[in-house]
Amino acid sequence: MNIKQWEGAVTLPVSIKITKELLMAYAAATGTDHTATEELKHVPPALPMIFYQYMSVPWLDGQSFIHKEQTFVYEYPISIGDLLQCTISLNSVEKRRQFLVLHQELIGKNEQNQMVFSAKSILLKEAE
Amino acid sequence: MSSAYQFGSLLEPISLEVTEEIIKRYGDVSGDHNPIHFDDNEAKKRGFSAKIIHGMLSMAIASKIVEPLLNDSFWIKQYNMKFIKPVFAGERILVSGSVSLVQDGQVLIHVQVSSPTYPQVAKGELCLQVYK
Secondary structure, eight states: OOGGGGTTOBOOOEEEEOOHHHHHHHHHHTTOOHHHHHTOSSOOTTGGGGGGGGSOOGGGTTOOOEEEEEEEEESSOOOTTOEEEEEEEEEEEEEETTEEEEEEEEEEEOTTSOEEEEEEEEEEEEOO | OOTTOOTTOBOOOEEEEOOHHHHHHHHHHHOOOOGGGTOHHHHHHTTOSSOBOOHHHHHHHHHGGGHHHHTTTEEEEEEEEEEOSOOBTTOEEEEEEEEEEEETTEEEEEEEEEOSSOSOSEEEEEEEEEOO
């Protein structure tokens, strides 16, 4: 696949509801006990990465990447019951030595169309 | 803001053995079924000596170091992490953290993740914001 051709692309928006079941499944998958999760006011900061599975991201399709850096920035914390409109954009693709370096960003907005969070990722893939 | 959060204060470290069961659960909940996390041979094809855990799983586990503070008076404004070395499936990771800045209603926590194989597999920062 020529990933460079997707530079600048943005996925279709997807609405994601934050449920208690989603939070509990995430907590169990990250080695957190049930009681500790019950006491949280907001969802853990790295949780939005699991939203990728609900979204169609053509430049990731069938590809294997190494995750190098990740940054989450929150304007508001996320809580159970929130409904988020999410998109992913491929901001840049650079060739660095034998690797392609992808800069992409998942963002989530609330029902008032306000930015809730941004999740920027730097991914590496061996150039073909 | 509590005076406990002063420059240089150490947080209670956490450690977790990242078992194959946890990796499988994370793969299921995240939808990330990249074979480098589940198959030694696939991992070796990519230059690793054995299958490795998801970087985002390390990041998720590391964030738990600030959970005792979140139920006090803070929420997380920002969280970043660089993944420096791989963590192999079955390894026990250790997360340590210290307060690196206290300013204007924010507390910056430096976190570091280590494994038995590498003294530093990931490092990052969490910025905690006081509720207004």
